[in-house]
Amino acid sequence: MVANRSDTEPVQIEIFPRRLLTPETAQRVLNEIYKEGGVTRIMVQGPSLSKVIPYGPGRGLPIEENRDLLLEVGDQALELRVKVGRIWLELENEEYLEGVKAACERTLPFPFELKKGTLFHTKSTISDYAKYGDDIKDKRILGLVDPKAKIERDLAVLSDERE
């Protein structure tokens, strides 16, 4: 049987849950997805969780609820700075798609949408040039973090070993 192009090409998918995820649920979903294998890139997005009150009479007061939120996936831990509402994934190929869907169904207690498309940008933008220069060794970094993010804080590289 001849494999067609869509079976071997990487696919990008968006998981859009009906509700915003708690850090615990987000971690559970991502770990289940990661265990299914075939994940090349993961990006989580959602409304920001500021550490201090940004405006108004209480400006500068700490928001304790938003402190010390960690997202542990695989062998890495990242500080969680958003309320997870959207997950972008790049999979090695189409065959991992069913596993991701099953992982979401197992872990998400409410409905979700799963869409396929081109999500991460493929060419270096002006912002990428300003941030990384014209010699990007690992192209997978493109589209993973927004221009203002700090790579050492907001990006983690996971090993290939899975439990």
Added chain:
Amino acid sequence: MAYTPQYYPGSTSAGVNRRKHMAGDLEKLRDISDMDIVAVMGHRTPGADYPSTHPPLAEMGEPDCPVRQLVEPTPGAAAGDRIRYSQFTDSMYNSPSIPYWRTYWAAINCRGVDPGTLSGRQIIEARERDIDNYTKTIMDSEMYCPALSCMRGCTVHGHSLRLEENGLMFDMLARCEMGDDGNVYYNKDQVGVPLDQKVNAGKPMSEDEAAKRTTIFRYDNVAFGGSIGDRKFDEGLIALHHVWERRSKWGFRPE
């Protein structure tokens, strides 16, 4: 026969609820204490005297003015209270009231107020003891659901965001939390300053109850218009089209 104003057209549940809000014919669902309301508003310490910006009107010796003789001042104005506010955000997921209807309620039913409407939030300004009273009426009534509405004086977001897992409207400042007993508690005042004691705002409405009580038209509950499936134009929309057409063609002439 006494005249009964009809504030809003339509026979849908959203239309009926809009009429109820505008007429001030509100069902009381809970009883939050005056002290708790004052604590969440955060303008003064609960139990403290009302600060004033001018002496009581009775002591000021007002000029001889027929309008002043005709209009009785509100208790807050008579006492010379400061102007203060309360501001609410309402989730688009079937929150019982929506900003325009909060404003209609305030403008029609409350005296001495300055309501302001934005897309997902609504503020009412009034003399301090008046706004205390009006805010209590709102929070005790069906205009308020502890999960889908929230008093937010700054960082007034959440209206168009998805709900959190526990059904609360998202709030970056985490002013409210869901208690183990199923009640929603304010642990911060409306601008995010922590409270000494949590304020119990009561149990949230169930999804079905919120869908029944809401004044929001939504395609997945009561659709405002359209012709797909069961959708049809609400009488409110037909009336709106009528007003718009008359206004556009001839300037507004209701006849």
